[in-house]
Amino acid sequence: MESGNFEGVDYWTKKLSLHLSSHVLHTIFWTNITNKKNDPTGDLMKRIEKDFGSFDRMKVHLSHHSKNVDGNGWGLLGYHPASNRLMILEVENHEKLTVWGIVPLMVVDVWEHAYYLKYKNKRADFVDELFNYMNWDNAAQRLDAALKLTK
Numbered sequence: 001m002e003s004g005n006f007e008g009v010d011y012w013t014k015k016l017s018l019h020l021s022s023h024v025l026h027t028i029f030w031t032n033i034t035n036k037k038n039d040p041t042g043d044l045m046k047r048i049e050k051d052f053g054s055f056d057r058m059k060v061h062l063s064h065h066s067k068n069v070d071g072n073g074w075g076l077l078g079y080h081p082a083s084n085r086l087m088i089l090e091v092e093n094h095e096k097l098t099v100w101g102i103v104p105l106m107v108v109d110v111w112e113h114a115y116y117l118k119y120k121n122k123r124a125d126f127v128d129e130l131f132n133y134m135n136w137d138n139a140a141q142r143l144d145a146a147l148k149l150t151k
């Protein structure tokens with residue numbers, strides 16, 4: 001920036017957006033999975049029921065959008081403070097098609113590296129199996145933290 005090399009600034013800004021977003025989503029992903037089966041409770045369950053009708057209906061949406069990401073990316077359930085709603089996004093790569101301010105609660109890595117070794121090109125099978133390992137307690141903690149920050 002100091003030398004006025006805006007071509008370089010543009011290049012590195014895009015790289016930072018991609019790689020920092022990758023780091024953030026992967027850091028969340030590792031805590032979003034568990035070997036202890038659980039369902040959402042508390043505020044998270046109430047908001048899921050308010051915004052999607054039921055936990056099962058929300059899972060249908062999250063599953064569909066995770067499987068439907070165009071190319072590499074993420075399915076994402078997040079809390080959006082400005083609209084006070086839960087939202088599901090299809091994030092392309094790590095940073096495209098997001099919404100300003102959204103707080104990720106549950107993320108589904110559908111980059112090919114996440115599933116290819118075991119599932120080959122069957123992304124849908126990977127997503128279906130991943131639902132057995134989702135840590136909804138962790139998602140609920142993330143929502144509680146977001147709600148405290150936005151009050």
Ligand SMILES: [Fe+2]
Binds near residue numbers: 114
């Ligand atoms: Fe990944």
